[in-house]
Amino acid sequence: MCNFIIHVVIFTLTLQLARATCPNIVSRHDWNASSPTSVENITSIPVPFVVIHHTYQPGFCRTHRACAAAMRNMQNYHQNTRNWPDIGYHFVIGGTGEIYEGRGWDVVGTHAPNYNSRSVGIAFIGDFREEVPTDEMLKAAKDIIKCGVERGSIASGYKLVGHSQVKNTLCPGASLLEEIKTWPHWDPLKQP
Numbered sequence: 258m259c260n261f262i263i264h265v266v267i268f269t270l271t272l273q274l275a276r277a278t279c280p281n282i283v284s285r286h287d288w289n290a291s292s293p294t295s296v297e298n299i300t301s302i303p304v305p306f307v308v309i310h311h312t313y314q315p316g317f318c319r320t321h322r323a324c325a326a327a328m329r330n331m332q333n334y335h336q337n338t339r340n341w342p343d344i345g346y347h348f349v350i351g352g353t354g355e356i357y358e359g360r361g362w363d364v365v366g367t368h369a370p371n372y373n374s375r376s377v378g379i380a381f382i383g384d385f386r387e388e389v390p391t392d393e394m395l396k397a398a399k400d401i402i403k404c405g406v407e408r409g410s411i412a413s414g415y416k417l418v419g420h421s422q423v424k425n426t427l428c429p430g431a432s433l434l435e436e437i438k439t440w441p442h443w444d445p446l447k448q449p
C-alpha cells in the first residue's frame with residue numbers, strides 16, 4: 258500500500274515536471290483578440306530560426322491591462338493598416354513578464370520577410386535601443402523558446418537572430434541585440 262502511494266506521488270510529480278516546461282501564456286481570448294482573417298500553417302516543422310523583435314511602439318507597458326491594450330492596438334494596426342491576416346508576431350512579451358499569444362505555434366507569421374514560414378517571431382513590448390527588457394521579460398523569452406523546442410515546434414539546433422540581422426531595420430534595438438548575443442543559440446548570421 259505504502260509502495261503504491263509512493264508510485265502515485267512519483268507519477269504525479271513526473272507529470273507536473275513534464276507540464277512545467279511550458280510557461281503560462283495569456284491567450285488570445287484573454288487579451289480580447291480579433292479573429293485572424295486567414296491562417297496559414299507552417300509546412301515544415303520544427304522551424305530552424307527564432308527572430309527577436311522590439312515593438313518600439315507601443316512603448317513599455319507595466320500592467321496586464323496596459324499590455325493587453327498594446328496587443329489590441331498592434332493587432333488593429335497590423336490587420337487594418339498593414340492588411341496582414343493577424344498580429345505579425347507569434348508571441349509577445351509585456352513588461353509584467355507575461356507572454357501574450359500572438360499567432361501561436363506552427364502558423365506562418367508576418368514579422369520578417371523570407372523567414373515567416375521558417376521561424377518563430379518573438380517581440381518585446383517597448384523601445385530597446387538604449388534599455389534592455391527586465392529580467393522577468395528576458396526569462397519569459399527564454400522559457401517560451403525552451404517550450405517551443407520541447408513541444409517540437411522549434412528545432413533543437415535553432416539559430417537565434419535579431420530582426421536587424423535579416424532585414425535593414427533598427428529592430429530589436431541595439432541594447433536588446435547585444436543582450437541576445439550572449440544567449441546560447443545566437444547566430445552571427447547577417448543578411449541584408
Ligand SMILES: [Zn+2]
Pocket residue numbers: 309310311368420426428429
Ligand atoms: Zn522587428
